[in-house]
Each structure stands twice: as C-alpha cells, then as structure tokens.
Amino acid sequence: MNSLTPLIQAEYDRQQQELCLIASENYVSKDILTANGSVLTNKYAEGYPGKRYYAGNNVVDQIENRAIELAQQLFETDYHVNVQPYSGSNANLAAYASILEPGDTILALSLAHGGHLTHGHPVSLTGKVYNFVHYGVNKETEMIDYDEVLALAKEHRPKLIVTGGSAYSMFIDFARFSRIAREVGAWFMVDMAHIAGLVAGKVHPTPFGHADIITSTTHKTLRGPRSGIIFCRPEFKKGVDRAIFPGTQGGPHVHTIAAKAIAFEEAMQPSFQQYAQQIVKNSKALAFRLQQNGFRIVADGTENHLFLLDLRPSPVRGKEAQLLLEQAGIIINMNSIPFDEQSPTNPSGLRFGTPAVTTRGMKEKEMEQIADCVTTVLRDHTSVPAVAETVAQLAKKFRIPGY
Ligand SMILES: Cc1ncc(COP(=O)(O)O)c(C=O)c1O
Incomplete structure (x- = not known):
C-alpha cells in the first residue's frame, strides 16, 4: 500500500x-492492464529488434517483432510498422519529420472543423515548424468538401496532405484524397487515431492501399493501451524509424508495446x-x-x-x-x-x-x-x-x- x-x-x-x-x-481488458503493469517497464531497449544499444533484449525483440506482425495481420497489410510511438501526438510529429523539412507546406483538416491540434494548430509545435494550410467542411453539408480540398491543394502545392480528425462523424473517402494528392504531387497521410478500431472491425473504409503514411493512437476505438503506432509504405521505412528513434524518442515503452500487441490480438477476434x-x-x-x-x-x-x-x-x-x-x-x-x-x-x-x-x-x-x-x-x-x-x-x- x-x-x-x-x-x-x-x-x-x-x-x-x-x-x-x-x-x-x-x-x-485485464490482459492489457496486466501487460502494461508488468516487469517489461524495467527494460531499456533503445533501437530496433536485432539492433539495440543495450544487452538483455532477447525477449524484448520477440515482443516487438510479435507486435509488428500482429499489427500487420490485423489491418491485413504489408506496410512497414513502427510500434514504438509513445502516443498519437508524437507519432504525428515523427511522421511529418520523416519526410518533410521545417517550413514545408502541409494541407490538413482544421481543428475547428474536426481535425486535431497536431494537424498544425498554431499552439502545437507542428503548427510552428511546418506551414499548414487548412481545409474545412462545407457550411451546408458540414462534411468534407473534396472540391475545396483539391482547389486548396492546387493553390498551395503542399508536400503532404493529411486527413483524419477527432470530431468528424462521417466516413472519409481515402481513395479521393489519394487521387487529389497524386494530382498535385503530394504525399498522403491518414491519422486514423479515432477510427482505428472501426477500420480493424471492418465498419469503416480502410486507408491502407491509399495512404503513404498512417498514424494512429491505440487507446480509442482500438481499445488498447495509451499509445501510438505508425504504418508506412516500404519506401518511408527508414525515415519513419529514424524520426521515432533517435529523432523524437528515447527508449521505447516495452510494457506498452506488449499491451498493444495484446490489443491487436484481441481486435482480431470475431x-x-x-x-x-x-x-x-x-x-x-x-x-x-x-x-x-x-x-x-x-x-x-x-x-x-x-x-x-x-x-x-x-x-x-x-x-x-x-x-x-x-x-x-x-x-x-x-x-x-x-x-x-x-x-x-x-x-x-x-x-x-x-x-x-x-x-x-x-x-x-x-x-x-x-x-x-x-x-x-x-x-x-x-x-x-x-x-x-x-x-x-x-x-x-x-x-x-x-x-
Ligand atoms: C486524430 C487524433 N490524432 C492524434 C491524437 C493525439 O493522441 P495522444 O493524445 O495520444 O497524443 C488524437 C487524440 O485525441 C486524435 O484525436
């Protein structure tokens, strides 16, 4: 006590x-609470499986590899996975840093219309480091106006287009966003933090196959521990991994990685x-x-x-x-x-x-x-x-x- x-x-x-x-x-679940409160919290594991800076990571390597494998199985994807992000906010920052230089232009959904602080709000570091331009929802339909997104993309020529948010109640047309991004030569990122569990449960269209980078939290609809995750096409692997460690993080929270893996396993059950x-x-x-x-x-x-x-x-x-x-x-x-x-x-x-x-x-x-x-x-x-x-x-x- x-x-x-x-x-x-x-x-x-x-x-x-x-x-x-x-x-x-x-x-x-109890299993996730147990893993998150386990002795795994005692271990330093800077680096990635097979390439750690400290000894004693044989078991941890197996845990991280298993988490990656389960994440790929859950979302039926061969995208590269980084399971180390501490949370959603810094997963987003690392995703930006993996492909962009400070000052580069990003087009994203505004916070006032359902986006997230880390999609370039001026009070967020993301909004200070990158040049964000925002799209909103249509005043009549209160839904994303894809024609407006295209017009803004043509006008501002962003290097990255981001979608996803924290207060948007409609499906997002990822295929349409992907076409817009390709039309203006931008990369396309989806922050599926809110809907990850719905995507896993097949009740929301998937961003896999459309987005270049996908970030998420694992603790909302996905019902895992408080944490983050990044998926990317293979060509972005090196940049994403470096942006997480050593770019923006130190030792990964291995106890949470194990808890995430359990959440992925749970989400694969019928x-x-x-x-x-x-x-x-x-x-x-x-x-x-x-x-x-x-x-x-x-x-x-x-x-x-x-x-x-x-x-x-x-x-x-x-x-x-x-x-x-x-x-x-x-x-x-x-x-x-x-x-x-x-x-x-x-x-x-x-x-x-x-x-x-x-x-x-x-x-x-x-x-x-x-x-x-x-x-x-x-x-x-x-x-x-x-x-x-x-x-x-x-x-x-x-x-x-x-x-
Ligand atoms: C869309 C979106 N992205 C990122 C985050 C940030 O996640 P975290 O609070 O884990 O940093 C949130 C959290 O609400 C979110 O809704």
Whole structure:
C-alpha cells in the first residue's frame, strides 16, 4: 500500500459509477492492464529488434517483432510498422519529420472543423515548424468538401496532405484524397487515431492501399493501451524509424508495446467485429434519439463512433452543459462545432462517443435511455439529482472490464 493506491481505487470507482461518452476513451481488458503493469517497464531497449544499444533484449525483440506482425495481420497489410510511438501526438510529429523539412507546406483538416491540434494548430509545435494550410467542411453539408480540398491543394502545392480528425462523424473517402494528392504531387497521410478500431472491425473504409503514411493512437476505438503506432509504405521505412528513434524518442515503452500487441490480438477476434458494429449502431441510435428529442446533430447524423450536438437552440453552452452532465454522472466533452461563433473554452457543441459504453455491453435500448437523460438535464437543470440516480443504476448494471 502506498499513498497513490486509494487514489487509483477512487478512479476505478469513478469509472465504474459514471457513464463515459468521451469519444476518445475506452476500457481495456485485464490482459492489457496486466501487460502494461508488468516487469517489461524495467527494460531499456533503445533501437530496433536485432539492433539495440543495450544487452538483455532477447525477449524484448520477440515482443516487438510479435507486435509488428500482429499489427500487420490485423489491418491485413504489408506496410512497414513502427510500434514504438509513445502516443498519437508524437507519432504525428515523427511522421511529418520523416519526410518533410521545417517550413514545408502541409494541407490538413482544421481543428475547428474536426481535425486535431497536431494537424498544425498554431499552439502545437507542428503548427510552428511546418506551414499548414487548412481545409474545412462545407457550411451546408458540414462534411468534407473534396472540391475545396483539391482547389486548396492546387493553390498551395503542399508536400503532404493529411486527413483524419477527432470530431468528424462521417466516413472519409481515402481513395479521393489519394487521387487529389497524386494530382498535385503530394504525399498522403491518414491519422486514423479515432477510427482505428472501426477500420480493424471492418465498419469503416480502410486507408491502407491509399495512404503513404498512417498514424494512429491505440487507446480509442482500438481499445488498447495509451499509445501510438505508425504504418508506412516500404519506401518511408527508414525515415519513419529514424524520426521515432533517435529523432523524437528515447527508449521505447516495452510494457506498452506488449499491451498493444495484446490489443491487436484481441481486435482480431470475431467478437471485436461485433463490438465495432455495435459501436456504430449505438452511435446512430444515440444521435437519432437526440434528434427525436429536438436537438440538431452536426452533418445530420453519424457514420462512425461519434457525433456533435449543436447546443445553440438551448440556453446553455458547452461548458455548462458538460458540468451539468458531469453532476448527473454522464462524462462528456464540450466541443466546437463547424463555424462556431463561441470560443473553444465555451463552445456551442458537445461531442458524443459510444466506444466506452459499448465495451460495457450497452446496446440501442440503453442509448435511448442515455439520450433521454441528457435531454432532461439540458432542458431542466433541477432534474440533475433524479437523472444521477438513473445513471447510477445503469452504470451498476454494466460493469467495466479490468480488475
Ligand atoms: C486524430 C487524433 N490524432 C492524434 C491524437 C493525439 O493522441 P495522444 O493524445 O495520444 O497524443 C488524437 C487524440 O485525441 C486524435 O484525436
């Protein structure tokens, strides 16, 4: 027992007692927790399998090679794989550094329209080092406007075109992006952090075969440990590996690499495909019920695990809505909606995601219940204690995996 043990227990209780609708969060299995908390954390393994700087890496080499093999099997690809990235943000930075020079132009989805900070936002190092130009979504459809992407690509002649994001609810046409990139002589990168589990579960089109480089986190829909991964066509192997080590990282987190490998193995089970299908069914059911309850959903729905709700008709904005729902035991994040006139610190939207509640075993019926709880809280603030009771009952019925 140490002074952190009660806090870790308290966090376990919180996760168990509340409902998580944060689109980027999930619950990992006991096997993954075990690997991530194993003696592998004791080992330094700078370098790559067969080429380490320190002795004692015989077992670690087998673990890293197995993780690579499993990642290739899972995504049915012969792309080169680097399983060492500590997380998604630095996987992206390394991917850029593997093929670009500082100051080079990159075309990416803007954060305000569903992209990610590491896609060139000025507060991110990525936005300081590279010359980012951003495309957005169409004002009417709230979907990516491929003609605009092509026009911007022709105008700015980027060396790299990036797609993927953290708050985009529709399928992305990777083939179309790839054609645009080829037309202007750019490389094409997909950040599939959010949708990796959906791609693995075959409920989202795959970027493999279209993108030159693919980055991802492993802890969102893919339901692995908090970490990153990079895939690339063979010609980018040397650049990617060097950009990770020694370019931007030191010793790899071998315990996490083992946990990632287990996540890939889990995602190859038929039950994971059912899980991915249910994530999307749940997302659609939740969005549909909220629409029936009178809310507007950005882009009029969802094709993946997340969607944005437009709070503008209601008296509350993102910050207050997030807080009220938290008081009711529903954990969610405020989010900008496209063309938001509010600041990102109190935006006009809420982002809903179903990976975590789906892991707990919830289905469409529970999504309707959750939508009604959200509606009640947003309509009538005095309802929070009563809704909190309903949420607690629901959370008790669907336990989180792990210890
Ligand atoms: C699309 C996308 N890329 C990259 C990241 C960064 O991942 P991490 O938080 O692991 O650095 C995220 C995280 O939310 C993301 O949504």
